[in-house]
Amino acid sequence: MSEQPDFSIRIDQNKFLPQGGHEVHAIVTVESAGAPVAATGTGTSAAEVIIIDTSGSMDYPRNKMTSAIKAAQAAVDTLRDGVNFAIVSGSSRATMVYPRAEELIPADAHTRAEAKAALSRLTATGGTAMGAWLTLAGRLFARHPDGIRHAILLTDGKNQHESPEQLDAAVAQAVGRFVCDCRGVGTDWEVAELRKVASALLGSLDMVASPEALEADFRAMTEAAMGKAVADVALRVWTPQYAKLRFVKQVLPSVEDLTGRRADVDERSGDYPLGAWGSESRDYHICVEVPAGEVGREMRAAWVKLMLGDQVVASGNVLAEWTDDEAQSTRINPKVAHYTGQAELAENIQVGLQARKDGDLDTATARLGRAVALAHQSGNEAIASLLGKVVDVDDPATGRVRLRKDVDKADEMSLDTRSTKTVRTRRGEG
Amino acid sequence: MSVQESCPWCGSEVFAGEAFCEACGRSLTEVPAAGHGPSPEAAPAAGACAECGSTAFSEDGYCERCGLLRPGDRDHVETEAGGAAGVTDRGLRHSRNEDAMALAAVGGGVAAVVCDGVSSSPLPQVASQTAADAGLAVLTERLGAGDDPEKATRAALAGAIEAVTALAGSPHDAPACTYVSAYAGPAGVTLGWVGDSRAYWLGREARRRLTTDDSWAAEMVAHGALTEAEARVHPNAHAIVAWLGADAGEVEPHVTTFVPEGPGTLLLCSDGLWNYYPEAADLAAVLPDADPLTAARHLVRLALDAGGRDNITVVVIPLTTQEHAQHE
Numbered sequence: 001m002s003e004q005p006d007f008s009i010r011i012d013q014n015k016f017l018p019q020g021g022h023e024v025h026a027i028v029t030v031e032s033a034g035a036p037v038a039a040t041g042t043g044t045s046a047a048e049v050i051i052i053d054t055s056g057s058m059d060y061p062r063n064k065m066t067s068a069i070k071a072a073q074a075a076v077d078t079l080r081d082g083v084n085f086a087i088v089s090g091s092s093r094a095t096m097v098y099p100r101a102e103e104l105i106p107a108d109a110h111t112r113a114e115a116k117a118a119l120s121r122l123t124a125t126g127g128t129a130m131g132a133w134l135t136l137a138g139r140l141f142a143r144h145p146d147g148i149r150h151a152i153l154l155t156d157g158k159n160q161h162e163s164p165e166q167l168d169a170a171v172a173q174a175v176g177r178f179v180c181d182c183r184g185v186g187t188d189w190e191v192a193e194l195r196k197v198a199s200a201l202l203g204s205l206d207m208v209a210s211p212e213a214l215e216a217d218f219r220a221m222t223e224a225a226m227g228k229a230v231a232d233v234a235l236r237v238w239t240p241q242y243a244k245l246r247f248v249k250q251v252l253p254s255v256e257d258l259t260g261r262r263a264d265v266d267e268r269s270g271d272y273p274l275g276a277w278g279s280e281s282r283d284y285h286i287c288v289e290v291p292a293g294e295v296g297r298e299m300r301a302a303w304v305k306l307m308l309g310d311q312v313v314a315s316g317n318v319l320a321e322w323t324d325d326e327a328q329s330t331r332i333n334p335k336v337a338h339y340t341g342q343a344e345l346a347e348n349i350q351v352g353l354q355a356r357k358d359g360d361l362d363t364a365t366a367r368l369g370r371a372v373a374l375a376h377q378s379g380n381e382a383i384a385s386l387l388g389k390v391v392d393v394d395d396p397a398t399g400r401v402r403l404r405k406d407v408d409k410a411d412e413m414s415l416d417t418r419s420t421k422t423v424r425t426r427r428g429e430g
Numbered sequence: 431m432s433v434q435e436s437c438p439w440c441g442s443e444v445f446a447g448e449a450f451c452e453a454c455g456r457s458l459t460e461v462p463a464a465g466h467g468p469s470p471e472a473a474p475a476a477g478a479c480a481e482c483g484s485t486a487f488s489e490d491g492y493c494e495r496c497g498l499l500r501p502g503d504r505d506h507v508e509t510e511a512g513g514a515a516g517v518t519d520r521g522l523r524h525s526r527n528e529d530a531m532a533l534a535a536v537g538g539g540v541a542a543v544v545c546d547g548v549s550s551s552p553l554p555q556v557a558s559q560t561a562a563d564a565g566l567a568v569l570t571e572r573l574g575a576g577d578d579p580e581k582a583t584r585a586a587l588a589g590a591i592e593a594v595t596a597l598a599g600s601p602h603d604a605p606a607c608t609y610v611s612a613y614a615g616p617a618g619v620t621l622g623w624v625g626d627s628r629a630y631w632l633g634r635e636a637r638r639r640l641t642t643d644d645s646w647a648a649e650m651v652a653h654g655a656l657t658e659a660e661a662r663v664h665p666n667a668h669a670i671v672a673w674l675g676a677d678a679g680e681v682e683p684h685v686t687t688f689v690p691e692g693p694g695t696l697l698l699c700s701d702g703l704w705n706y707y708p709e710a711a712d713l714a715a716v717l718p719d720a721d722p723l724t725a726a727r728h729l730v731r732l733a734l735d736a737g738g739r740d741n742i743t744v745v746v747i748p749l750t751t752q753e754h755a756q757h758e
Binding site for chain 1: 481482488490492493495496497498499521522523524525526665
């Protein structure tokens with residue numbers, strides 16, 4: 001096992017509650033530093049499965065298939081020596097591309113060359129059944145339960161050759177067995193469907209509008225996976241008797257509600273899986289409901305620990321203290337306010353785009369307008385610019401907008417896909 | 431410097447003549463029952479949680495069942511040394527006592543330090559205790575070595591600043607506190623301070639405040655922008671402009687010596703008392719004619735009765751005519 005990175009936990013909150021107050025909010029920043037450099041070849045053991053959609057539609061236009069092949073080849077080149085890997089092609093069923101046998105093979109100059117050659121012979125035919133693809137990946141990872149387990153799933157279409165229940169069951173089977181970054185290419189795939197997969201498997205979701213951009217994206221994803229130093233990190237949250245943990249959300253780099261992922265540890269603690277970590281920083285928003293206490297009392301509303309297996313590698317306290325000083329209890333922590341806004345931003349975009357599809361133009365205008373105002377206030381330039389392709393903005397400060405009539409499908413999907421991407425507070429505001 | 435002894439309850443170092451241990455707060459005149467060895471864990475408050483009755487507490491003092499912070503060892507502490515006495519109390523509105531004090535008989539007089547942790551800083555209770563302990567240690571050492579009281583007072587302040595600064599992980603994570611020290615010796619009273627903890631002279635004939643606050647309110651009054659009364663009720667009244675801590679920048683400590691004109695009481699206190707009795711005359715009017723410990727307890731009680739909104743610390747140092755007459 002390689003050296004662990006140094007983990008730290010920081011808590012941002014206003015611990016003061018008014019008399020009778022019982023809702024505690026805090027932003028938990030988890031940071032890791034000093035992870036070993038991936039390129040040394042002696043890092044943590046790692047396994048990588050690349051899943052390429054080879055359904056018939058990948059040939060229309062033909063450059064989708066050729067670009068996907070090039071991208072997968074670039075990813076193979078990025079694998080460091082010794083990483084166990086495989087390439088899977090996905091259509092109505094899942095097929096091994098390389099190696100032929102249903103197993104992972106260690107990367108070296110020879111296997112990389114063979115894998116790239118096998119990729120170049122791929123042809124597009126058949127349908128789309130992502131559940132079957134994930135099930136094969138799960139079987140491949142099963143013999144490598146330790147270390148980093150990462151998959152890339154590329155698709156260009158809807159999951160048409162399986163029922164939603166079949167996909168859900170396959171995703172549920174895969175949870176905790178590997179991390180999966182998902183990518184949609186073209187405009188015929190379903191954002192909500194792929195988001196469900198990426199989210200459950202703790203991976204990122206993105207849209208690659210032009211096939212040519214796939215290569216750089218695949219290389220970046222593989223590099224990021226190679227940069228991970230530890231797998232299976234969990235956030236353990238203790239809450240006191242009679243308290244209720246309202247939610248645990250990842251809020252940076254993207255909004256992800258983890259509340260339902262809890263695995264109970266004991267009566268008062270539960271673990272929330274955070275996946276694999278390299279040198280990075282992520283923020284979480286925790287909300288706890290505690291019984292109201294007397295003025296002057298202080299309690300620990302939550303005890304947050306970062307777990308690496310059974311080992312606590314960092315911890316922090318979320319506190320509550322009751323005061324009759326209104327100046328203290330009414331102050332809102334700027335980070336809590338910021339991320340509450342970012343979560344609201346993501347929700348408004350998703351609801352607004354759905355309303356637009358459903359023909360409810362009033363709701364769409366109101367929601368997307370609110371999103372414009374939130375993106376503007378929080379300095380989320382990337383989202384603001386994507387919103388500008390879907391609505392005409394009259395006044396960004398108040399969110400007065402008009403829906404655009406001729407919206408490019410790719411722009412709309414791109415906004416939907418990236419709606420959950422957040423930014424950190426601008427310096428000087430936090 | 432007094433002979434050092436150790437507390438029979440917790441083993442901490444104590445000074446001869448002290449009635450209570452500064453570390454655990456227990457009486458030094460009582461002897462522990464057999465089998466009760468020195469153990470820092472066995473604080474008097476260690477017992478059941480006031481809220482849920484559980485006896486399991488985590489290392490940092492929170493109940494492992496209901497999360498409530500355990501009452502601290504510093505909630506109410508009384509100290510006596512060299513004929514002076516100090517009382518510090520959590521008050522009624524704060525969850526812990528972030529004030530600290532230290533008191534010792536030294537060089538034919540008495541030295542005392544009072545510190546008030548800055549609530550908005552991390553670990554203010556650690557900052558105040560660290561500053562008080564470090565300040566008193568340097569003060570007694572330098573005075574014992576024969577240093578001039580003003581020089582010793584400056585050295586003590588520097589020592590306290592260094593100790594509190596060393597607590598910080600970074601300038602953004604800097605524990606902070608106020609500081610006021612007094613050495614009442616044969617030649618008079620020497621004071622040193624940073625922040626808004628105060629010293630008063632309550633003499634038979636004259637009474638006055640001896641310190642000026644390093645506070646926003648004091649600056650406004652000094653510039654004539656606000657009257658004393660206006661400044662006191664302003665929302666910024668408690669904002670201090672100088673403190674001990676890694677984020678304090680360049681601190682200019684105040685050091686001054688004062689020769690009492692006759693017998694009286696030297697009083698050191700945190701704002702938990704002077705908020706209710708800001709003027710020297712107010713304090714003189716309620717100071718009982720009693721021994722120092724009784725007097726200090728009485729003043730703390732008055733602050734509690736008035737609302738106890740902040741932590742309260744009072745050190746009472748009586749100065750008699752004879753002492754000074756001898757040396758004049």
